Amino acid sequence: MEFLEQPPRFLFFTGKGGVGKTSIACATAIRLAESGKRVLLVSTDPASNVGQVFGITIGNRITPVPAVANLSALEIDPQAAAQAYRDRIVGPARGVLAADVVKGMEEQLSGACTTEIAAFDEFTELLVDSDLTADYEHILFDTAPTGHTIRLLQLPGAWSGFLEAGQGDASCLGPLAGLDKQRSQYREAVEALADPRRTRLVLVARAQQATLREVARTHEELAAIGLRQQYLVINGVLPDSEGERDPLAAAVCAREQAALEAMPEALRALPCDRIALKPFNLVGLEALRQLLDGASGVTLEAPAAVPTLQAPSLAELVDEIAAAGHGLVMLMGKGGVGKTTLAAAVAVELAHRGLPVHLTTSDPAAHLAETLDGSLDNLRVSRIDPHAATEAYRQHVMATKGAKLDEAGRALLAEDLRSPCTEEIAVFQAFSRVIREAGRTFVVMDTAPTGHTLLLLDATGAYHREIQRQMSASGMRFSTPMMQLQDPQQTRVLLVTLAETTPVLEAANLQADLRRAGIEPWAWVINNSIAAARTDSPLLRQRARNELAEIEAVAHTHARRHAVVPLLAEEPIGVQRLLALSRPGSH
Secondary structure (H helix, E strand, O other), X not given: OXXXXXXXXXXXXXXXXXXXXXXXXXXXXXXXXXXXXXXXXEEOOOOOOHHHHHOOOOOOOOEEOOOOOOEEEEEOOHHHHHHHHHHHHHHHHOOOOOXXXXXXXXXXXXXXXXXXXXXXXXXXXXXXOOOOOOOOOEEEEEOOOHHXXXXXXXXXXXXHHHHHOOOOOOHHHOOHHHHHHHHHHHHHXXXXXXXXXXXXXXXXXXXXXXXXXXXXXXXXXXXXXXXXXXXXXXXXXXXXXXXXXXXXXXXXXXXXXXXXXXXXXXXXXXXXXXXXXOOOOOOOHHHHHHHXXXXXXXXXXXXXXXXXXXXXXXXXHHHHHHHOOOEEEEEEOOOOOOHHHHHHHHHHXXXXXXXXXXXXXXXXXXXXXXXXXXXXXXXXXXXXXXXXXXHHHHXXXXXXXXXXXXXXXXXXXXXXXXXXXXXXXXXXXXXXXXXHHOOOOEEEEEOOXXXXXXXXXXXXXXXXXXXXXXXXXXXXXXXXXXXXXXXXXXXXXXXXXXXXHHHHHHHHHHHHHHHHOOOOOOEXXXXXXXXXXXXXXXXXXXXXXXXXXXXXXXXXXXXXXXXXXXXXXXXXXXXXXXXXXXXXXXX
């Protein structure tokens, strides 16, 4: 593996959700640790599953991995980091300052902005020389899906520039006394990220056109902020030999080959490794040790045919959704499970029935237009663009609050609005506007991958609690976005997963998180199921057999209702193929 040759101290694994970043990061950590290096594996994904991969509880502290000598792991938990950050900032003021002053500090530090900065503060501490990391020769970062990661890696420069200006409210960073420490820490983090002798970025992709296009954009955006030491890993490539006697496998091989031949020019110059698709689930040490081997890992004889799977179709779920006449349909789940495709399929099916539909996405890395590849009557498509939403929010604040200020006040307000955390507020407001539309039409929302969505829901919950606090004494009736999300008559949440151990476990964890927020998932959709297709490929048949236990768990343990969508020979791009995706017997 080229990306493992003479590895520097810091290795970042990034890419679109579901491409195998966590598995590759874990396999790399094991290989380095077993070669005698002291390794720390860090997850910056709010929906981390590193602990699940190793079968241990990790959490927000450095934890040795018992089964692998020299290996420790850490999962940066945004909520735990935010609480520790608040305690560190507010703690010294308790008993010293007046109670109302302390309460004001706590309220300043209660938003999503503080959550992001606290997690980011922990991240930058790992990039600078400190007692925390002195014992480790290599620190590997398993990052959140692309959009979240680009924001995280841009933040050292963004916050460094914001602080260097020496202006603005900066309230979300805490008292001014802490800024000097943060200023130097962020500057050191920028230097570490830009130094090719210390930092290497591993872009992980699948042999799919959309995934490779996204990785090319990631490559260019991160190169622009100084991360130029980049390697490319194409994961899960189906071996050509599997396509020799099976039409489905042959179609998948041809699709992957076409994607690789059409690889964006920006990626062709990068050192590139390919990892073969394995017939087994990548859970446990033995599976991870085999992942970085060049071959598929085992020689397979053709197993017995997989029993015909009898499962509800996506169209059956759409029948129930359509009966309501309007409402919000949110597709949620881990990155890479196909939320964008299935959101488009649900929207196209509803529009095809003559119902008005607004299809939108809150995922910074989604490409709805490419998935639809055309237009359809009754269907409107939009995207919550963080940059556009932030600029519109800034202009609104300047035109309203800023209109009442003098020139010095306006300059101070404008500086404060350049704070990177302004984006969180702007995206939440755009999200709230879209939710309100569902009272009169269908709104189908393709959400960002799990961790990013949970942070957005945290902001929604914080807003709801604040409105509730303000309105409780007045006796007036009120409605908030969170109340609409909690109302099963107005909102249907579809959890999207794959029939594999880790995605099902992650979807179950997401379901538990949603229930704690008072949101009950309406249905599960198992996407790209090989067991629901027909194949004679030995490798695909083995994977199909592995799926059956996971489908059974979804149907009888996790979901109130579910649907299974088969793996198709052709990518579901364009209106006609999206319609075929949702309709039984048409694939």
